[in-house]
Amino acid sequence: MxxxxxxxxxxxxxxxxxxxxxxxxxxxxADAAGAHRIDLTxxxxxxxxxxxxxxxxxxxxxxxxxxxxxxxxxxMLSSPYARAQATARLFRQAGGCPAxxxxxxxxxxxxxxxxxxxxxxxxxxxxxxxxxxxxxRLLGKFYHRPPGGExxxxxxxxxxxxxxxxxxxxxxxxxMIVAHQVVVLxxxxxxxxxxxxxxxxxxxxxxxxxxxxTEYRYDPAHGRGGxxxxxxxxxxxxxxxxxVAVTDAPDRMAGVSA
Numbered sequence: 001m002x003x004x005x006x007x008x009x010x011x012x013x014x015x016x017x018x019x020x021x022x023x024x025x026x027x028x029x030a031d032a033a034g035a036h037r038i039d040l041t042x043x044x045x046x047x048x049x050x051x052x053x054x055x056x057x058x059x060x061x062x063x064x065x066x067x068x069x070x071x072x073x074x075x076m077l078s079s080p081y082a083r084a085q086a087t088a089r090l091f092r093q094a095g096g097c098p099a100x101x102x103x104x105x106x107x108x109x110x111x112x113x114x115x116x117x118x119x120x121x122x123x124x125x126x127x128x129x130x131x132x133x134x135x136x137r138l139l140g141k142f143y144h145r146p147p148g149g150e151x152x153x154x155x156x157x158x159x160x161x162x163x164x165x166x167x168x169x170x171x172x173x174x175x176m177i178v179a180h181q182v183v184v185l186x187x188x189x190x191x192x193x194x195x196x197x198x199x200x201x202x203x204x205x206x207x208x209x210x211x212x213x214t215e216y217r218y219d220p221a222h223g224r225g226g227x228x229x230x231x232x233x234x235x236x237x238x239x240x241x242x243x244v245a246v247t248d249a250p251d252r253m254a255g256v257s258a
Contacts (some may be wrong), residue, residue, distance in 0.1 A: 008167045008173040009228050012074060013191075013216040015184050016060065018208045019053030019090075024249040027121070036124030044111060044118065049086045051079040056211040056246040057087040061094025063238035073097045073176035077166075079109040079183070087211065090176045097176070106165075108158040115149025141203075142196045148216040155186045163190055172218075181208040181250070184234075190218060191228050202233075207248040209236040 015087065023040060049057065064072050076097055078088045088103045117125055117132060125133045129146075136144040145151040159188045166175055177187070179232045185208065189199045208214075216228035236246045 007171050007218060007220070007226060008220050009226065010075075010166060010170050010173050010216075011218045012071075012174040013166070013228060014174075014176040015187055015214040015216075016087070016091075016176060016178045016211055017181055017184055017208045017212055018049070018079075018087040018178060019056040019060075020050045020080070020247045020249070021047050021053055022050050023047040023083075024053075024210070024247065025050050028249050030121050034123060034258055036121060036127050038119050038121060040119065045081050047081070047083055048204050049083050049090075052244060052247065053083065053210060054090055055242070056239050056247070057090035058094045059242035059244055060087075060211045060238045061091035061096030062212070063241060064091070064097070065095030070215045071174075073174050074101070075170050075173050075175040076101055076103045077109065077162075077175065077177045078103050079111065079179040080105045080107050081111055081180070083114070084109070084178045084180065088176075106162060108162045109177060109179045109183055111180045112152070113148070113150045114157050115146040117146045117149060136257070140196075140200070142200060152182065152186060152189075155182055156189055159183065159186050159190050163187075183206050188214070188230075188233070192230065206234070207250060208234050209239070209246050209248040211239050212236045212246075212248075213238065 001202050001241065023038070023044070026038045026040050040178070041195075042231045073096070076088055076092070078084050085103065085105065092099065092101060117129060120128060125136075132146050142152045145154065185199055185203055188194060188202065194202075214233045215231040215235070217231050218226060220226040239246050
């Protein structure tokens with residue numbers, strides 16, 4: 001007799017990068033000016049959305065609101081960073097999920113921490129932290145951990161725990177995660193079982209757009225006992241369908257994807 005394996009994954013998982021932030025805008029300005037530091041004084045966790053980022057989040061919510069009720073999130077998880085929480089709230093206000101759906105903040109979904117390189121542009125790292133620039137060239141961004149910061153491996157370690165929690169508490173449910181570019185990429189690494197070379201090739205191919213959607217759907221025939229299968233990656237159609245511009249600038253951090 002064939003035994004039915006219980007579903008241990010969400011039925012749908014959406015991973016969304018936050019809307020354009022003040023950090024994105026300041027980062028672009030710093031790069032254009034050839035500056036070594038990004039002109040922001042608040043903690044990264046407190047950096048808000050730009051006005052365009054707010055419009056992007058609302059556009060994403062309106063796009064989901066047009067779908068059937070059973071095609072919208074029933075669980076909302078967010079990074080604790082202000083720009084991610086604001087994206088989730090504006091998404092909800094625009095009808096992307098039920099108005100009474102709580103937004104559950106999970107610290108494990110936070111931005112990658114850059115330690116002593118916080119707020120430096122790529123040229124700033126080379127000029128002001130040449131030893132760290134050399135270490136990063138030697139180790140690569142996947143393994144390089146700046147003092148006080150994290151490597152991609154560190155982020156992956158905490159995201160494995162997130163996925164275990166999602167599997168335990170939300171099997172068969174429709175789940176949306178609102179977080180950051182590195183989180184989107186590292187979740188792909190975890191869910192799809194990618195190699196270092198594969199995920200870095202995806203990263204090199206282009207930045208994750210603000211308020212873009214990466215979607216997985218549960219397939220009972222995938223792997224042993226079923227699993228999540230990538231349906232779309234970095235899909236910016238919800239924002240493209242609105243008057244607001246699509247943006248994909250790196251965040252305020254250190255000359256790397258953020």
